[in-house]
Amino acid sequence: MDFATEREAMVTLLRQRQDVSEPVAEAMRAVPRHLFVPGVDPGEAYQDGPIVTKRDADGLPISSSSQPAIMAIMLDQLGVEPGHRVLEIGAGTGYNAALLARLAGPDGRVVSVDIDEDLAAQAREHLAAAGESGVEVVCADGAGGHPGLAPYDRLIATVGVWDLAPAWLEQLKPDGRLVVPLDLRGVQVSVAMEREDGHWVSRSVAPCGFMRMRGPYAGPEVLTVLRRDPELMLGLPERRELGDVLAALDAVPTEITTKVEEPAPGPVIGMGMSMWLALHEPRWCVLSGQTPTGPTMTVGIAEDDSIAVLAAEDFLVARGHGAGGARLAAELAGHVTAWDEAGRPHAGDLRVVAYPGQADAGAPEGIVIRKRHTTLVVSLRRGR
Known part of the structure; x- marks a missing residue:
């Protein structure tokens, strides 16, 4: 046929x-x-x-x-x-x-x-x-x-x-x-x-979301399987030492409900918030799989043996787990507010400039991300 x-x-x-x-x-x-x-x-x-x-x-x-x-x-x-x-x-x-x-x-x-x-x-x-x-x-x-x-x-x-x-x-x-x-x-x-x-x-x-390049040009991203059955994975932009995040997730969370409405409540947090955290929070992480509250793919902050992640209900909710969970939840809620006040920028609001090597000369104002062979300068236009 x-x-x-x-x-x-x-x-x-x-x-x-x-x-x-x-x-x-x-x-x-x-x-x-x-x-x-x-x-x-x-x-x-x-x-x-x-x-x-x-x-x-x-x-x-x-x-x-x-x-x-x-x-x-x-x-x-x-x-x-x-x-x-x-x-x-x-x-x-x-x-x-x-x-x-x-x-x-x-x-x-x-x-x-x-x-x-x-x-x-x-x-x-x-x-x-x-x-x-x-x-x-x-x-x-x-x-x-x-x-x-x-x-x-x-x-x-x-x-x-x-x-x-x-x-x-x-x-x-x-x-x-x-x-x-x-x-x-x-x-x-x-x-x-x-x-x-x-x-x-x-x-x-x-x-977008693609499987990563392999070989000598692979990046430093780390995907860790926290649990296999049911599967739960933690993604980090680069390797760093953490404690027992899985045990923290099993504890009752501290919840902070923001005043930011989520346009599409559900188990997957939008790209705009993910991008904001990636550009502004070095401790950010991605949590995907099965949690005690159901299937999820969300973003948050992980540090030591504590983690705070976002949930999408009528409003975005920061849930902190572990000894430092309350503090991380407050910091995560602060990022949500900052993203909202900036106009909820998304990928289409980005401007990316790539300079060869580690050059800074002439770089426009923006967030500097250093790679092996290029220096990226990322700036955001206001959303909405």
Whole structure:
């Protein structure tokens, strides 16, 4: 079966929820996603959700077919035009590369690089099954790019990156554009960047969430399994020593109800608050899984053997656990108030500037985040 009706329904749903350009919509109508996830029911293949395709020895997902909604956003950020030469970091299933090939047309070239040989081989098989011959899949560490076909008009990473690899910037044309899920102290945003006066400036920013890059260019993020059954995980932007957070979570919390209404009450705290904590609170954390109050994916502050996390009811509530829980809850509630008073900024309110090396000269006012190869300066426009 062709499943053209299912593809059209997927595109229609996406366009009801977000802006999708006609070139990207047409590429999604044309490329059969179900051929890139064999073994998955075609009905699921055309839902707007990610599909995990590989896990590591601990059962954590390390590769997937990304959610179509974020794929459409990033493809529109990238702005591929017919005849463009495109480099993709992270081949995955090959589906995104096929979309890129459709956008670049018969006169364009797409190179997709993946660190895992099995994934690269599968991507080639999937592309062949879909009749897509305009993609070259290379097994290599994507941090090195692919100099053989440089320079490129566009570069996109479909894996979370902690830093901008020098090879990517070197292999792009002077007027080239890159789109990457960039880590900002543990929070990812899809940033479209172009050169400007010797540095890189964001043209658009959108929220996203991708599996992290592996290999020498992996970032310092840490994901710790606090409990396996039921599963509960703690994510930190970088390694730091903590006490028995799990035991603290089992204790009765101290609750502080803020005056900030949560627009969508539920178990998942919004990206705006997560981003604010990441940029302003070095002790911030992400808690996901099953807690005594039910399933959750929330943010908070962890220190020593204490933790405070947010809950979304009619208002945002800070719940502090452990010996220092009351203090952390008060501090967390303070961050919620500050975020609200700033206009509840979200990813789209960010401006990100990347300077090569550790340079500070000429940097605009903002929050400085130092990476291995670049220095980021992040500034916020007022929300609302």
